[in-house]
Amino acid sequence: MSTVTDYIGRTVDLQALQGAKQFGDTLLQQTLVGETNRGLIIAGVQKLAQRVTIEFFTDVGSITYEPTRGTAFMPSLRQGRLRTALEVEQAFRSAVIDIKRTLRQQELDTDPDDERIDEIELISIVLSGDTVILRFRVISLAGDERAVLFPLMTTLEGIS
Amino acid sequence: MSIEITDLSTLDPDLVEQLQEELAERLQEAHPTLDLKSGVLRDLLLNLSAILEAKNQTETDRIRRSASLAEIEADPSLADDDAVDNVMSNYRITRQEGEAATGQVTIIVSTNTTTTIAAGAIFEADGKQFTADTVFVAKAEPENVQATTDRLMQALSDGSFAFVISVTASEVGAESMLKKDTLLTPETPPLNFVKALATNDFTGGVDTETNQEILTRMQEGIAAQALSNRVNMTALLRAHEDFSSYVASSIIGYGDAEMLRDARLIAPISVGGRVDWYLRTALQAYRIGVTVTATLIEKTTDNRGIWQFGIGRDVLPGFYEVASIRPTTSGEFSGTYPIEEEIRSNDLTGDGFIPDVQTVEEGAYSRFQAAVVRFKDTDTATNSLTVNSSTKQYSVELRGQPLIKDLQEYLSSRDIRNYAGDLLVKAPVPCFVRLSFEIERPAGNTDEIDEDAIKVALADEVNAVSFTGRLPASSLSDVVHNFLKNDVAVSAIDMLGRIRRPDATTAWIRSSEVLVVPSEPDKMVTAKTVQFFLDPEDIGLSIVTVGEPQV
Numbered sequence: 008m009s010t011v012t013d014y015i016g017r018t019v020d021l022q023a024l025q026g027a028k029q030f031g032d033t034l035l036q037q038t039l040v041g042e043t044n045r046g047l048i049i050a051g052v053q054k055l056a057q058r059v060t061i062e063f064f065t066d067v068g069s070i071t072y073e074p075t076r077g078t079a080f081m082p083s084l085r086q087g088r089l090r091t092a093l094e095v096e097q098a099f100r101s102a103v104i105d106i107k108r109t110l111r112q113q114e115l116d117t118d119p120d121d122e123r124i125d126e127i128e129l130i131s132i133v134l135s136g137d138t139v140i141l142r143f144r145v146i147s148l149a150g151d152e153r154a155v156l157f158p159l160m161t162t163l164e165g166i167s
Numbered sequence: 168m169s170i171e172i173t174d175l176s177t178l179d180p181d182l183v184e185q186l187q188e189e190l191a192e193r194l195q196e197a198h199p200t201l202d203l204k205s206g207v208l209r210d211l212l213l214n215l216s217a218i219l220e221a222k223n224q225t226e227t228d229r230i231r232r233s234a235s236l237a238e239i240e241a242d243p244s245l246a247d248d249d250a251v252d253n254v255m256s257n258y259r260i261t262r263q264e265g266e267a268a269t270g271q272v273t274i275i276v277s278t279n280t281t282t283t284i285a286a287g288a289i290f291e292a293d294g295k296q297f298t299a300d301t302v303f304v305a306k307a308e309p310e311n312v313q314a315t316t317d318r319l320m321q322a323l324s325d326g327s328f329a330f331v332i333s334v335t336a337s338e339v340g341a342e343s344m345l346k347k348d349t350l351l352t353p354e355t356p357p358l359n360f361v362k363a364l365a366t367n368d369f370t371g372g373v374d375t376e377t378n379q380e381i382l383t384r385m386q387e388g389i390a391a392q393a394l395s396n397r398v399n400m401t402a403l404l405r406a407h408e409d410f411s412s413y414v415a416s417s418i419i420g421y422g423d424a425e426m427l428r429d430a431r432l433i434a435p436i437s438v439g440g441r442v443d444w445y446l447r448t449a450l451q452a453y454r455i456g457v458t459v460t461a462t463l464i465e466k467t468t469d470n471r472g473i474w475q476f477g478i479g480r481d482v483l484p485g486f487y488e489v490a491s492i493r494p495t496t497s498g499e500f501s502g503t504y505p506i507e508e509e510i511r512s513n514d515l516t517g518d519g520f521i522p523d524v525q526t527v528e529e530g531a532y533s534r535f536q537a538a539v540v541r542f543k544d545t546d547t548a549t550n551s552l553t554v555n556s557s558t559k560q561y562s563v564e565l566r567g568q569p570l571i572k573d574l575q576e577y578l579s580s581r582d583i584r585n586y587a588g589d590l591l592v593k594a595p596v597p598c599f600v601r602l603s604f605e606i607e608r609p610a611g612n613t614d615e616i617d618e619d620a621i622k623v624a625l626a627d628e629v630n631a632v633s634f635t636g637r638l639p640a641s642s643l644s645d646v647v648h649n650f651l652k653n654d655v656a657v658s659a660i661d662m663l664g665r666i667r668r669p670d671a672t673t674a675w676i677r678s679s680e681v682l683v684v685p686s687e688p689d690k691m692v693t694a695k696t697v698q699f700f701l702d703p704e705d706i707g708l709s710i711v712t713v714g715e716p717q718v
Contacts, residue, residue: 018202021211039207050202058206070210071176072183072218113205 017050017119024057052121055110056145059127062106076109078102084139092132095139103127120149170229170247178221186224187217239382251378260385263411265339268372271331272297272351276359279307279320279328289337289354290363292345296337305330321495327361336372344372347454347564367455370569373412384411394578394585400444403583410574415447417595417634417695424688425696428522428529428591440588441523444578445595445696448570450630452597452700455483456564458495463549463557464541472549473507474559475541480514484534484575485594486567488667492542495562504561508541511671520579522589528691531669532594534572568594595698596691598664598676598684600629602643603707605658606651610714614653618710621650622703629701636684636694638662664699668692 024035025047040046049057065077080102089095110124130142172178190213191203203209232238233250252262272290276282281304288299305318307328312319318330336343345351351363376384390402397418404410419425421439429441461474478486491503513530514537515521524530540563547559575592578584602625606616628646632638640660647657659679666674666684669691676682684697 014200018200020202020206020208023207054202054206061207061210070214072178072180072187073214110205115204 014048014050019048019050020054020057022047022049022053022057024060027053050122051119052145052147052149055122055124055147058110059106059124059145062109063102067105075105078105089139092134095132095134095141096129099129099132099141099143103129121147123148125150170226170233170250172222172225175218175222178218178225182224183217183221186220187213190216190220239378246378248378251381255381255385258385258389260381260406262381263373263376263408265375266371266373267336267339268341268343268345268369269300269333269335270297270345270369271366272334272363273329273331273366274305274357274363275323275327275329275361276305276320276357277327277361278359279322280359281306282320282330282357282359284332284357290334290351291354292349292351292365293342295343295345297334297343297345297351298337300333300335303330303332324494331366336369339372340374341372342374343369345369346451347456368451368453370453394442394583394590404446404574407577410448410570410577413446413448413570414450414631415595415633415698417445419443419445419695423695425691425693427689427691428524431525442588442590443691443696444574444590444592445634445698446568446571446574446592447595447698448568448574451626451702452487452566452599453483453569454490454564454566456562457482459561459563460558461542461544461561463552463554463559466549466552466554467543470548470550471543471545472547472552472554473541474544474561475539476561476563478538478540478563478565480535480537481572483565483567485532485536485571485592486538486565487532487594487597488566489538489540490564490566492540493562494544494546495560504542504544506540506542509671510539510541512537512539519576520581520584520589522579522591524591527671528669529591531671531691532567532571532596533591534575595634596666596669596696598666598682598697598699599705600638600682600699600701601663601665601705601707602629602660602701603663604647604660606647606655606708606710607658607713608653608655608710610712612653612655612712614651614655616655616710617650618708619703621647622706622708624649625706626701626703629699632699634695634698636697638664638682638699640678640680640682666692666697 021039023037023039025038025041025044026033026036062076063078064081066082067077067079068074070076078101080098083089083098089098106127107124114123124145125148126146128144128146130144131140133140191209194201194213195203201208203213229247230250232242233246234254236254239246239251239254248262255262274282274284284299284303284305286299286302290297290299301316303316303318304314305320305328306312307320309319311317318332320328320330322328345365345368347365347368349365351365353360353363384405390398392403392406393399394403400418401416404413404416420442421429421437426437426441426443428443429439430437432438459476459478461476463472464475465473467473478489489506489509492506493503511527511531513524513527513535515524515535521535522533524533524535530536544559549557571592571594578590578592584590608614608616624646625643628642629638640662643660643662644657651657661679662677662682664676664682666676668674668687674685674687674692676685682699684692684694686693
């Protein structure tokens with residue numbers, strides 16, 4: 008478990024996708040306040056992974072004044088345009104280009120390497136009935152040298 | 168335009184982005200450990216805050232602009248109506264609300280059985296609705312016509328019967344100003360209904376004043392409102408509820424070549440103290456129909472006769488001309504008996520201040536003008552009639568401008584008029600324009616061309632020309648081209664103008680380039696006194712297909 012000292016020198020974001028574990032599959036909860044916490048802050052590669060996930064699931068054009076945010080992956084899926092694994096892969100790789108471009112536009116040179124995107128690797132695609140299971144790996148510029156900072160419980164008032 | 172923003176997607180994107188960066192910077196300074204470049208905090212906090220802040224700033228900006236005369240002048244369309252009204256109230260100017268057009272409708276039925284038109288009965292014309300002002304009961308016998316809403320049926324030559332009712336447009340605005348003879352359709356036709364048509368041009372339909380219009384009025388009306396110099400005089404009218412919507416104005420006074428009333432001395436000098444104010448009060452020449460009683464004054468060898476009737480100064484004050492004379496019993500509303508002679512005069516009787524008008528020319532188109540008209544009735548046999556005794560009723564149509572009498576009375580009133588001189592209100596000297604041209608389109612082009620819309624737009628263009636004395640064909644071509652596309656072209660526009668001078672003579676002008684009013688100040692005909700009038704019916708438009716040459 009991380010402590011406050013691990014976060015020194017870091018900038019934090021709120022955790023919006025809660026419930027992740029170090030190992031194994033977990034269904035994430037989209038919430039800012041969990042059943043056992045009043046909000047969590049995150050930094051490091053957790054923050055990066057969350058950004059990637061949010062960008063991936065955001066429909067491009069759905070944020071009124073940020074029309075280039077998000078990807079076309081989910082709209083394509085909902086519209087039934089992805090019927091084979093190859094089509095899913097093509098859509099995913101297209102989305103990766105958009106995600107990397109967006110994140111790199113937001114990054115600063117002074118950001119820690121484990122918060123900067125390097126690559127998003129597709130591990131596997133499984134089509135089963137009306138379900139698509141994608142496994143992908145988010146790699147930061149820190150590579151394997153990243154230190155995983157686990158979410159830190161905080162009160163919203165004490166966020167700073 | 169409303170100050171309040173009700174749709175958050177209509178904000179200025181640049182403003183939202185700028186505010187988002189501003190908020191991020193301020194928040195970062197206060198909370199350095201927050202990551203505000205991207206992520207949840209930015210999406211949920213900064214983005215939404217920036218949108219709401221942009222909304223507030225935009226609304227504040229609108230309020231500020233609406234409260235500033237300079238900003239309203241810069242862009243009246245952006246200002247909120249209520250805020251503009253508040254600013255205008257500082258100058259004692261109130262927005263003029265729209266008014267519904269009113270007029271009379273002639274209803275023709277096939278039999279003379281008593282016919283009732285219910286109060287509020289709906290008639291439609293030109294896409295607008297009109298309602299009967301009250302219940303009207305049309306009766307065949309004069310002795311049965313007792314109530315003010317009773318109407319006497321008049322027999323028409325085709326065996327049908329006509330009576331007149333008054334109606335009011337359901338909507339306010341100028342679009343409901345029907346022209347004389349426009350057909351109306353009743354929602355519920357009365358018994359034996361044949362047709363209904365506008366008896367006269369409708370009047371009174373006025374659009375609610377726009378910010379641009381109220382601003383123009385403010386600029387013209389902010390000066391002292393008095394019969395002094397031209398600016399003050401214009402301000403006086405613009406501030407008056409009944410007269411403020413006049414179309415064009417030209418003030419002729421001391422030193423102007425067109426001013427004849429102050430230069431009657433033997434010596435060629437002007438003494439001043441006289442003003443001729445030419446006011447165009449309606450875009451198109453106003454048409455009214457009146458019933459006159461004519462007297463037979465001469466029998467002709469073909470067993471017909473010359474008849475005479477008078478037009479008093481109050482029938483249509485300042486009228487331009489008699490457009491047609493027809494028997495009242497005619498069901499066919501076209502054609503006219505030929506006018507043999509028209510003798511104009513001045514009727515300077517009555518109380519109150521009377522301007523110094525000594526000749527017919529000086530009083531032409533003023534409220535003091537009267538006339539005697541002689542015409543030949545080519546239908547009525549006169550062998551059994553008596554000269555100077557036999558009379559007959561005729562339906563006469565006059566063309567002119569409204570409000571001339573009201574303007575004269577207002578400007579001559581003791582409190583308003585200048586104590587050092589006199590002012591004579593006149594309708595502008597008319598130049599009735601006819602246009603003819605062709606629209607050429609290549610073979611195979613099937614684009615729809617809205618001829619009626621083109622004619623209305625052309626009439627609006629011509630009738631809006633101020634006292635410039637020039638009507639360029641290029642401006643008319645420009646109007647027509649707004650309705651055309653895909654290689655459709657306009658031929659040269661033949662413009663023909665008929666100026667009826669104050670001395671009753673006619674001047675014809677014609678051009679396909681620029682129609683120019685002649686300079687005849689000794690006849691009170693110059694660019695300062697003449698206005699162009701164009702009725703859409705006086706536009707000859709034909710569409711021709713042009714074959715492509717074989718190559």
